[in-house]
Amino acid sequence: MTSPEPESTGTETTFADLQIHPSVLRAVTDVGYETPSAIQAATIPAMLAGSDVVGLAQTGTGKTAAFAIPILSKIDTDSRATQALVLAPTRELALQVAEAFGRYGAHLNVNVLPVYGGSSYGPQLAGLKRGAQIVVGTPGRVIDHLEKGSLDLSHLDYMVLDEADEMLQMGFAEDVERILADTPEYKQVALFSATMPPGIRKITSKYLHDPVEVTVKAKTQTAENITQRYIQVSGPRKMDALTRLLEVEPFEAMIVFVRTKQATEEVAEKLRARGFAAAAINGDIPQAVRERTISQLKDGTIDILIATDVAARGLDVERISHVLNYDIPHDPESYVHRIGRTGRAGRSGTALLFVTPRERHLLNSIERVTRQKLVESQLPSVEDVNAQRVEKFRDSISEALNAPGIDLFRRLIEDYERDNNVPLADIAAALAVQSRNGEAFLMTEPPPEKRREREDRPPRREKDRPPREGLATYRISVGKRHKVGPGHIVGAIANEGGLNRSDFGHINIRLDYSLVELPAKLSKQTLKALEETRISGVKINLQPDRGPGKPHHKKHK
Known part of the structure; x- marks a missing residue:
């Protein structure tokens, strides 16, 4: 049959x-x-x-x-x-x-x-x-x-x-x-x-x-007019990496692909907070809003779209010059569909891919199926980003010199200079600082990532980093041995306990257990709901963390 x-x-x-x-x-x-x-x-x-x-x-x-x-x-x-x-x-x-x-x-x-x-x-x-x-x-x-x-x-x-x-x-x-x-x-x-x-x-x-x-038959042909590159970056540094790329990489419009609906909103919100014209589309967004968002992408009101695979299906916007896989797809077929959103109508396109060290096997699958080797690319340095910021600042001054209404402000500045005996350069610098609204102009090098503990060595506790105000540390009975990641923990506890992602603080995954920061006062209803919660088939046994050397009484299944 x-x-x-x-x-x-x-x-x-x-x-x-x-x-x-x-x-x-x-x-x-x-x-x-x-x-x-x-x-x-x-x-x-x-x-x-x-x-x-x-x-x-x-x-x-x-x-x-x-x-x-x-x-x-x-x-x-x-x-x-x-x-x-x-x-x-x-x-x-x-x-x-x-x-x-x-x-x-x-x-x-x-x-x-x-x-x-x-x-x-x-x-x-x-x-x-x-x-x-x-x-x-x-x-x-x-x-x-x-x-x-x-x-x-x-x-x-x-x-x-x-x-x-x-x-x-x-x-x-x-x-x-x-x-x-x-x-x-x-x-x-x-x-x-x-x-x-x-x-x-x-x-x-x-x-x-x-x-x-x-x-x-796998539809794995990728267009020859699409340049494909990947960047190795750890999960916690993805947003920093995305920010650097957007500041340095010359692009007209970009689709950023993530795995979940929730991630579309989170990434879009963080980009808007950094001053980028970004919007999210996912399966929960009404059709009228989706159409309006795509129209804004077409007319240049927004330049960056954060999307899931399903939400971007059939999307055809000529000005999309770049596709970025923020989350690498588990299925190489999805990768081919994603990058096909650029390089339309005979134009050239660029496909970028973030790969964490643990996702190398997924990159290998993509290369094997597409029969194409992706070129490793280095993340733009802090110096690259700052040079670009300085250049854009200079360009913005040149553009503003021809802006309507400049004559009024010139008179105001001349009056201020005469009345206060302040050099024009100092006044211009003060106005530039004012326009930043307290934000730093130049990027600084982020602190180095902490070295991962060896699994056979007792982990050091983070004594000097107390939980965020209103949060407490809880211990759950699943860890690296059970193949869990932060996403599994947040997803299970949020869904079962009726919590929001903002209710979570630091998550520290150890070999046989994990430490999770959650609201210090969890309701009886939430605690009751979490009693039977399982992750990867293992009951989590949520309980307040008592610190090293103190017994944790496990409830047996």
Whole structure:
């Protein structure tokens, strides 16, 4: 049974139309996704219906979500048995897939464990002993665990072979068959492959039952008239980096892409506070406001648009000279769509990409899928920014010399000079300072980032940095070991506790726990709501932090 790529219709399918589990839908919405890609629209209903699936799809079509979303929607969260196994050819892909399961399962009580070669057995054995409902691994390490008896597949309900042709090319054919032979006969199998060589056909016919075939071609051609560059920058420095680029990079109009609706408003607000003509568009903005905002972008009233993928779909404004990926997309296909917003009507365009050190694998995926190497670019220095500010200041004086009404002000200045015996240069400087409204004119070098603590060393507490007024430090039982980031913590606590992003202070993520600054007086209603809150499937056990050396009484699940 074959399911081709769905044709575009007047009304696009949304994730809400696909009957996925409400908690999974909520996580997908949190990430900022609204409309499924072609492979997701075809695969998710088939897998939810219990069918085996063969997906002919390249990396970059959104296939990870295509199998992760239905598996998470059907998994039994009350059982600690391993119910789903995903095989991937490389450690990098295994980690990427495990991270995706973590994102889409953020509101479920589900444990996802990546197992791969080249890393210590200890944490993997401990994770399997605790109970991992979803295991994502490379074939060699999965077999090692099967032989040790640490991985039990007797309760397996779902099996995924990701990039199956790549696994065969790397010599994993026998390992894959060995693992498949160790799984129950009655399970749901999904196989994804860019090509369909005889070896894949053999596995398909032997282990899959009447599979639905989904074929999707990745639209990964990027226009030759778009220059593509990336800049490595840490997450906390992104706003500083964006400010420097906007001041130094010559652009006519720019779209800045972020992952979530909330981020569009936050980034736009911060840019306006820095004097840039910026506006946000996202899926929550009414159509009339969206149209007005795009008209302002076209006529030059605003120069910078902060957008999500969905909100920018179909946007065609010739004067967009730059696209900046403030948040790198998880899906290379999204990257191609994003940068296609520039270089329109035969004009040249520039695509810029911010990459944090932990996102290198996503950059590698984009380069592999687009078959194009992005050029690394250095962030403009403080000296570059200040030179540009001085130049613009000089230009503004030249323009103002021809402005209407200058004669009146010239007479006032001459009167002031005569009455107070103050040199004209001093008066002009005083007026310039006045126009800055207390803001510094020249940029200064920001303080160096603190070195990350080694995970095997007891972390130093920030004794000299008390919480912001009105906030207190709370301890939660999730940390780096659980693959959580600040976004997971803010999203879960804000959603469950009815808090705003402004209610959060500093977030310090340690190995097994995290310290979060929240309002000192949380309401009983908020505390009650947070009692059952989980992040990455782990109950957070929110409690006031007692400081080092003092016991924290954990509530057991």
